[in-house]
Amino acid sequence: MSEVVVSVRNLQTTFHTRVGPVRAVDGISYDIGKGRTLGIVGESGCGKSVASYSLMRLIEPPGEITGGEVLLHGEDVLGLPDAQMESYRGSRMAMIFQEPMTALNPVLTIGYQMDEQIMRHTGLARKASRERAVEMLEMVGIPSPRERYESYPHQLSGGMRQRAMIAMALSCEPEFLIADEPTTALDVTIQGQILELIQGLQERLHMSVQFITHDLGVISEISDDVLVMYAGTACERAPTQALIDGPRHPYTVALLESIPRLGQRASRLPAIGGMVPSLYELPAGCPFQNRCPRVTDECRAARPSMRALAPGHEVACFNPVTA
Amino acid sequence: MTPLLRATALRKHFPIRKGLLLRETGRVRAVDGVSLEVRQGETLGLVGESGCGKSTLGRTLVRLYEPTDGSLEYKGEDLLAMRGERLRSMRRHIQMIFQDPFASLDPRMTVGQILAEPFKVHGACPPGERQDRARMLLDKVGLKSSYLNRYPHEFSGGQRQRISIARAMALNPELVVADEPVSALDVSIQAQILNLLKDLQQEFRLTYVFISHDLSVVDHFCDRVAVMYLGRVIETAPKDELFASPKHPYTQALIDAIPRVGAGKRKMKAALSGEVPSPIAPPAGCHFHPRCPRRHDGCERDFPRLVDVGGGHRVACNLYEESAAVAQPRSQPIPGLGART
Ligand SMILES: Nc1ncnc2c1ncn2[C@@H]1O[C@H](COP(=O)(O)OP(=O)(O)OP(=O)(O)O)[C@@H](O)[C@H]1O
Ligand SMILES: Nc1ncnc2c1ncn2[C@@H]1O[C@H](COP(=O)(O)OP(=O)(O)OP(=O)(O)O)[C@@H](O)[C@H]1O
Ligand code: SF4
Ligand SMILES: [Mg+2]
Ligand SMILES: [Mg+2]
Numbered sequence: 235m236s237e238v239v240v241s242v243r244n245l246q247t248t249f250h251t252r253v254g255p256v257r258a259v260d261g262i263s264y265d266i267g268k269g270r271t272l273g274i275v276g277e278s279g280c281g282k283s284v285a286s287y288s289l290m291r292l293i294e295p296p297g298e299i300t301g302g303e304v305l306l307h308g309e310d311v312l313g314l315p316d317a318q319m320e321s322y323r324g325s326r327m328a329m330i331f332q333e334p335m336t337a338l339n340p341v342l343t344i345g346y347q348m349d350e351q352i353m354r355h356t357g358l359a360r361k362a363s364r365e366r367a368v369e370m371l372e373m374v375g376i377p378s379p380r381e382r383y384e385s386y387p388h389q390l391s392g393g394m395r396q397r398a399m400i401a402m403a404l405s406c407e408p409e410f411l412i413a414d415e416p417t418t419a420l421d422v423t424i425q426g427q428i429l430e431l432i433q434g435l436q437e438r439l440h441m442s443v444q445f446i447t448h449d450l451g452v453i454s455e456i457s458d459d460v461l462v463m464y465a466g467t468a469c470e471r472a473p474t475q476a477l478i479d480g481p482r483h484p485y486t487v488a489l490l491e492s493i494p495r496l497g498q499r500a501s502r503l504p505a506i507g508g509m510v511p512s513l514y515e516l517p518a519g520c521p522f523q524n525r526c527p528r529v530t531d532e533c534r535a536a537r538p539s540m541r542a543l544a545p546g547h548e549v550a551c552f553n554p555v556t557a
Numbered sequence: 558m559t560p561l562l563r564a565t566a567l568r569k570h571f572p573i574r575k576g577l578l579l580r581e582t583g584r585v586r587a588v589d590g591v592s593l594e595v596r597q598g599e600t601l602g603l604v605g606e607s608g609c610g611k612s613t614l615g616r617t618l619v620r621l622y623e624p625t626d627g628s629l630e631y632k633g634e635d636l637l638a639m640r641g642e643r644l645r646s647m648r649r650h651i652q653m654i655f656q657d658p659f660a661s662l663d664p665r666m667t668v669g670q671i672l673a674e675p676f677k678v679h680g681a682c683p684p685g686e687r688q689d690r691a692r693m694l695l696d697k698v699g700l701k702s703s704y705l706n707r708y709p710h711e712f713s714g715g716q717r718q719r720i721s722i723a724r725a726m727a728l729n730p731e732l733v734v735a736d737e738p739v740s741a742l743d744v745s746i747q748a749q750i751l752n753l754l755k756d757l758q759q760e761f762r763l764t765y766v767f768i769s770h771d772l773s774v775v776d777h778f779c780d781r782v783a784v785m786y787l788g789r790v791i792e793t794a795p796k797d798e799l800f801a802s803p804k805h806p807y808t809q810a811l812i813d814a815i816p817r818v819g820a821g822k823r824k825m826k827a828a829l830s831g832e833v834p835s836p837i838a839p840p841a842g843c844h845f846h847p848r849c850p851r852r853h854d855g856c857e858r859d860f861p862r863l864v865d866v867g868g869g870h871r872v873a874c875n876l877y878e879e880s881a882a883v884a885q886p887r888s889q890p891i892p893g894l895g896a897r898t
Contacts, residue, residue, distance in 0.1 A: 249711075251707075251711070252706070253703075275743070276743065277743050277745060277746060278713055278714070278715025278716060278719075278741070278742055278743050278746045279712075279713040279715060279716050282713075283713060283714065284713075332714045332741070333657065333658075333659040333714055334657075335657060335659050335660045336659055375833050376608075376833075377608070377833045377834060377835035377836075377837075378835035378837045378838070381573065381583075381835075381837055384575075389571070389585075390608075391607055391608045391611075391612060391613075392607070392612060392656045392657055392736075392737065393607025393608060393770075394607060394608050397607070415714065415741065418740045418741055419607065419656070419737065419740060419770070420607050420770060421604070421605070421606050421607055421770035421811070422770070422772070422811065422814040423606060423810070423811065423814050424606060424607050424833075426814060448715075448741075448742065448743035448744060448747075450744070488745070489743070489744065489745060492744045492745040492748050493744045505745050505746075505748035505749040505752060506745040510699075512701045512703060512704075514701075514703060
């Protein structure tokens, strides 16, 4: 494997809510090599965004990172002084947020916000940074970029806002990029263009990427490895093709089966039966037990930990599906 | 039969203002002459590239935006002329699920309050029962009722999206304009929500305008599809017909570009070349001509109308302008194009 850039060790993030602590991320570990892409998939609410915010140290009270390490080239960013973290954020590590409006200021123009970011991290003067911003807006396929530079966020369409944020995150050429559902609001043609842009930058800068998406089509196009999450935990990790060809965790199997396919004529889509357990009332043992067709007594008694079934293919399950 | 909703030559332009005097220096032609019908009980899919005007059209259809021009009828009645009490009661029947749940949920209200709000506004349900109804709604979208006392920021993106779906469904509306309602959801929950929307439709004869950029979801969920490009509808057809034989070169490219699971890591092909045009300065003639692989002589000049090519399939492309005059039987391929494989 190539040189490891990002190494997440047993990360744990807890929200201290009114009704008690909630472990939104409960001990996940993974590595991302230089120039490599890790895709993360998992059901809504399973902790993908919270894990990403944790890596960027953007968790706010009542949330707290309660354990683990996040190593960037061997240096634990969780232990960095705030000022240093501030300078890493945006330049060395950047994040594309799932909901653009969480990251964009509604009362400032897109251009102003991009300029601030570019000037802070690259030292370019305003005029040069403006050129760079317009160029980035053009690269993410926003028509009339000069006019759009002057727009406020609400004057852009949903997909344009998302792209403006992508432009902002990429403008400083980070070595590690976290993309949280970066193409959810985008149609396939523009999505293709964005993925190409990210891949292009990746080739040129050997950027490492953590790519969160629920679109398994996109995952298979862009990522080298995939991490599957369930209720705050990791349940399977494997090279992309191996995961798609031979998923071993019962949840992954169900997930792959529920993809609507073009031309599929069933009147109802196959959903995974049952509900994700609330993080407030997680059962002892395997978090997937209440929906799992392969559940045994062992699953109710103990939490399965990740173990390798094949080189690079790890599964947290007592009764993995046979390959 | 009168359609539930009929839009005729609908336009919504946004002025671009500059300088201290905020002089109008141009216009964003977000919706630029859309005519369409939504029939009672059907699901009309609205697809098209980012920025083509889908959300603006959706908001105009539910009267959240005043159109710049054009007319809008609901069950044959002029929707734009409605005022006061009449409009208020109309609003109860026409709901919208917004594309950006983060921005559309009030951050100072708990989920319980958000879901009880529609009942309060329309006096629809006795105060004592509102919390129960709210709990039921949450349950329907697959969220625990213990979430009622939490605030929007305490949820994940997909959970927030489901809250806004629950809110739109609170008053048993007749027409729901759903703007990318499942885009933030993983496939399994997406399936759960789509199944729920289908059940509600069957139970209450609901009508949907379903905005989505995900064509496989549209293929599964919609009865008819309208494809938009730069503020206009350029093709509409029954769903099966559209996916089996798309006529407009843009629709063809769109369907071609759908990523497929298991295709392996590879360079995505750029399905459409050429610069994405801007609704601030749309190209003359057919708006699509600068990017069109089948462009021919007249396209830079002639503005194609939406014409019927048979079987309820309408397309706005100069390739079909003549063929429309002689009504084509449905099975016969259009000269020079043939059926795509
Ligand atoms: N501020 C908060 N307080 C309490 N709980 C929170 C808070 N933020 C997130 N959570 C909970 O943590 C869990 C993980 O949320 P997260 O946003 O990481 O999910 P996700 O995997 O990104 O889901 P989605 O695909 O829907 O975006 C969710 O159950 C959510 O309700
Ligand atoms: N309030 C506004 N003021 C000015 N321009 C606007 C406003 N709302 C939308 N626009 C512009 O109108 C055009 C159409 O936007 P709209 O949001 O309808 O697109 P969309 O098809 O929904 O795109 P997406 O798929 O990205 O959500 C865009 O160019 C957008 O910038
Ligand atoms: S550990 Fe048991 S319950 Fe969990 S996924 Fe495996 S078989 Fe199912
Ligand atoms: Mg998320
Ligand atoms: Mg939109």
